[in-house]
Amino acid sequence: MGRIVYLNGEYLPESEAKISIFDRGFVFADAVYEVTSVLDGKLLDFEGHCARLKRSLNELQIAEPLTADDLLAIHRELVARNEITNGLVYLQISRGDPGDRDFAFPADDVAPTVVLFTQSKPGLADPAGAEQGIRVISIPDIRWGRRDIKTVQLLYPSMGKMMAKKAGVDDAWFVQDGLVTEGTANNAYIVKGGKIITRPLSNDILHGITRATLLEYAREAQMEIVEKTFTIAEAQAADEAFITGASTFVMPVVEIDGVPVGAGKPGPVALRLREIYLDQGRKAAV
Known part of the structure; x- marks a missing residue:
């Protein structure tokens, strides 16, 4: 059936x-x-x-x-x-x-x-990307101004996914006024000097549910979180980068616009956050 x-x-x-x-x-x-x-x-x-x-x-x-x-x-x-x-x-x-x-x-x-x-999705919790990390490109953010509303107007994110595919990478990060907003279907983060940095909530980005939960878990684990904007250059110079989303959980980003991030492999903060999210998420699931 x-x-x-x-x-x-x-x-x-x-x-x-x-x-x-x-x-x-x-x-x-x-x-x-x-x-x-x-x-x-x-x-x-x-x-x-x-x-x-x-x-x-x-x-x-x-x-x-x-x-x-x-x-x-x-x-x-x-x-x-x-x-x-x-x-x-x-x-x-x-x-x-x-x-x-x-x-x-x-x-x-x-x-x-x-x-x-x-x-x-049989392999949902253990995709290859979690161990290898994903690569992203940056593209202009030309979406409407209420990205905080989760509407089905997903044409440009879909086009962004295809731009990434054509470039031979995994995903794209949107950039507006020189600053990273978010990924095509996820929130974006960098790690610098042990600090987890992510764009603050506004109408410019989706208020990610995985984002909110993960930041709560990170604070409980005594990790430092800074909510501020960052550029692609700052992301390329970061120690680590990662994304969060309902179907990706926490996914390390190892390359941005062809430039390796950190050591060019998943870093300890992203991997630890993924472990924490999956462990705590399973315990809280209904």
Whole structure:
């Protein structure tokens, strides 16, 4: 039997799940999303993902169709039905289907469209990149000004991924006004003199759930954190660099624009942070 997905209150085979061509998520990218990792059959950072989802919906004035308890039950049901041990649960909520295309928001009685599906990722916790590190290039950040809202407007990040692929590397870091904002689907960090440096929260970057959890764990481990901006040159001259994201956890960056970072291999801080995050994350998973 194929994958079971959730659509507007029903659990369906993916081949039977259909939405309208007039759904605003399709015609306007008028939708938000979250991705929650599953390790050992349990959900990581679920409470944080729900809180950010609520914030994204409120920022776009989309009604909240389900409670956090409802969402937890759906996530768990999909994990069980699809026998996911290690993988991801993708959640998307659009403003719904008004029955035609119109820039104006539809009436309040148009219900949001809710979609969830799973992706099995057997090697999620142990990818090759964690031991080898990844290489990135820098590209101009030309996205809209509300990157803190987790919308499905992901065309430029997708293009960034393809730019990286064409360059023979793993990912890209966005740069605006000479400063690194974030990666295509992750937050960016450097380590210098034992200090973990990352851009402070603002509308310019996504408020990463893995970021928040990892910084909490790092503080508990007595690591020094500095929230400030940095340039590509500063990143290239750093002792270490790494990224965080819901599906990558903590991933060392060993090369930026062709320049090795530090010793050109994963450094001790990034590796220790990854170990801490996975260990503590598993203990806190639901």
